Amino acid sequence: MRKLKIKNFKCFIDKEISLSNLTVLAGGNGAGKSTVIQTFLLFAQSFKSSTSLNLSNKLYLNDYYTELGNSKSLLNYDANNETIEFEFTDDNDKSINFKYKYDEEIDSNIFELLNKEEVIRNLKESNALNFVNYFEFIGADRLGPKTFHHTDKNFTELRVGKIGEYSALIFEKHKMEILPNGKNLRDNVNEVLSNIFDFVNIDTEFNKKANIAMFEIKNHPLSTEYESPVNMPYGVSYILPIIISCLVRQIDKTKIIENYQYKQEENEIIIIENPEAHLHPSAQSKLGYFLAKISNHIQIIIETHSEHIINGIRLATLEDDINNNNISINFFSSNKKSFEPNIQNIKIDQFSDLTDWPIGFFDQQEADIREIFEHRRKNRK
Structure with missing residues (x-):
C-alpha cells in the first residue's frame, strides 16, 4: 500500500x-x-x-x-x-x-x-x-513478564495479539520451521534478541493439560539452564511480540496455514x-x-x-x-x-x-x- x-x-x-x-x-x-x-x-x-x-x-x-x-x-x-x-x-x-x-x-x-x-x-x-x-497490530501497552500465556482463540492465526498475548503460542507452534536463511524460527529470534541485548536466549514449553504456553529465558552467556519468565526484563518482554511477528511471516505459509490458497x-x-x-x-x-x-x-x-x-x-x-x-x-x-x-x-x-x-x-x-x-x-x- x-x-x-x-x-x-x-x-x-x-x-x-x-x-x-x-x-x-x-x-x-x-x-x-x-x-x-x-x-x-x-x-x-x-x-x-x-x-x-x-x-x-x-x-x-x-x-x-x-x-x-x-x-x-x-x-x-x-x-x-x-x-x-x-x-x-x-x-x-x-x-x-x-x-x-x-x-x-x-x-x-x-x-x-x-x-x-x-x-x-x-x-x-x-x-x-x-x-x-494477515494484518498485525502491536500496541504500546504490551504484556510484561508473565509466568504463562493462555493459548485459546488463536490456534489458526499468525497474530501475536495487540498486547503480545499470543507470542508464546505462536513461537511454540512454529519455532522449528525453517526461514529463508536456512535457520529455524527459534534460532532467528534468539539471534535478533542477542544482537539487541548483547545476549538473550528464549524458548517455550507447552502444557497440554492446562493449554498454556510458557516462555523461558537465559539472559547471560554463562547461564546453563533456562529461568522462569518472571526473570525476563521488561525490555525483552516488550520486544518479543515485535520480533516474533516479523519473523514468523518469513515462513512458507503453505507449511503453517491449513488449506492456504x-x-x-x-x-x-x-x-x-x-x-x-x-x-x-x-x-x-x-x-x-x-x-x-x-x-x-x-x-x-x-x-x-x-x-x-x-x-x-x-x-x-x-x-x-x-x-x-x-x-x-x-x-x-x-x-x-x-x-x-x-x-x-x-x-x-x-x-x-x-x-x-x-x-x-x-x-x-x-x-x-x-x-x-x-x-x-x-x-x-
Missing part, C-alpha cells in the same frame, strides 16, 4: 498520508498519528477478508483492536458534510474509496457503507485492502506503537535497524517518539540493508489556524540525511542544551 487518504474523520478534514515499505509516524501527542493507525484498525476489525464476497457493510467502531465510542463524535468539527471517507491506494496506483455515514438511530457503534457497489468493482482492480488478511499479492502490514518502550537507547537503535531490514519483506508502520529508532533506520540505509527510497517519515504537528494537523513527509537521502528537519522533530535535546547554557550564562553574571 502506498497512500491513505482520510476525509472528515476525527482531526482530519482531507489529508493524504504517504506509505512505504517502512513508514514512520512521528510528532507530538494529540497530533493525529493515532487517527491514522485507528483507520487501519477499524478496517482490520470489520473485514475478515478483502474479497467482495465478504465485504462488510459496516465499520465496527468498538471491537478487539480499537474502541472509538459514539459514531457522531468521530465526524470532524469543520466537515462540510456528514460523509466520512477512507481511500487506500496500492503499489500499482489503484485505489479503493470507502464512503460512510453515521446513523445514531440505527446503531451509534458503526459507520454504514454508502458505496458498496463501487467498492466491489474496485476490489477487482486493487489489492489495497488485502492487508486485512491465497494467490494475490498479500500486502501484509504490521503496525507497531512505541516499539522503543522499556528499551535502552542502544537497543532502540538496533531495533530500528532490524525493523528497517525486515521491511524489505513485510510492510511496517511504526509510531515512535524515539530519535534512536530513526537513527537505527538511517544506519540501515547506509549499510544497504534497505533502500532509502523505501522509507517514509510522516511528521505530524498542530496547526494554529485549523483543528486539522499538518503532515510533513520527510525522506532519507542516499547519504542517510533527512530532507527536512522541522521544528519539533526530534530536536528536544538541542533545545534543552540551549536552555541549560542560557541558565548557566545568567547564573554566572
Whole structure:
C-alpha cells in the first residue's frame, strides 16, 4: 500500500498520508498519528477478508483492536458534510474509496457503507485492502513478564495479539520451521534478541493439560539452564511480540496455514506503537535497524517518539540493508489556524540525511542544551 487518504474523520478534514515499505509516524501527542493507525484498525476489525464476497457493510467502531465510542463524535468539527471517507491506494496506483455515514438511530457503534457497489468493482482492480488478511497490530501497552500465556482463540492465526498475548503460542507452534536463511524460527529470534541485548536466549514449553504456553529465558552467556519468565526484563518482554511477528511471516505459509490458497499479492502490514518502550537507547537503535531490514519483506508502520529508532533506520540505509527510497517519515504537528494537523513527509537521502528537519522533530535535546547554557550564562553574571 502506498497512500491513505482520510476525509472528515476525527482531526482530519482531507489529508493524504504517504506509505512505504517502512513508514514512520512521528510528532507530538494529540497530533493525529493515532487517527491514522485507528483507520487501519477499524478496517482490520470489520473485514475478515478483502474479497467482495465478504465485504462488510459496516465499520465496527468498538471491537478487539480499537474502541472509538459514539459514531457522531468521530465526524470532524469543520466537515462540510456528514460523509466520512477512507481511500487506500496500492503499489500499482489503484485505489479503493470507502464512503460512510453515521446513523445514531440505527446503531451509534458503526459507520454504514454508502458505496458498496463501487467498492466491489474496485476490489477487482486493487489489492489495497488485502492487508486485512494477515494484518498485525502491536500496541504500546504490551504484556510484561508473565509466568504463562493462555493459548485459546488463536490456534489458526499468525497474530501475536495487540498486547503480545499470543507470542508464546505462536513461537511454540512454529519455532522449528525453517526461514529463508536456512535457520529455524527459534534460532532467528534468539539471534535478533542477542544482537539487541548483547545476549538473550528464549524458548517455550507447552502444557497440554492446562493449554498454556510458557516462555523461558537465559539472559547471560554463562547461564546453563533456562529461568522462569518472571526473570525476563521488561525490555525483552516488550520486544518479543515485535520480533516474533516479523519473523514468523518469513515462513512458507503453505507449511503453517491449513488449506492456504491465497494467490494475490498479500500486502501484509504490521503496525507497531512505541516499539522503543522499556528499551535502552542502544537497543532502540538496533531495533530500528532490524525493523528497517525486515521491511524489505513485510510492510511496517511504526509510531515512535524515539530519535534512536530513526537513527537505527538511517544506519540501515547506509549499510544497504534497505533502500532509502523505501522509507517514509510522516511528521505530524498542530496547526494554529485549523483543528486539522499538518503532515510533513520527510525522506532519507542516499547519504542517510533527512530532507527536512522541522521544528519539533526530534530536536528536544538541542533545545534543552540551549536552555541549560542560557541558565548557566545568567547564573554566572
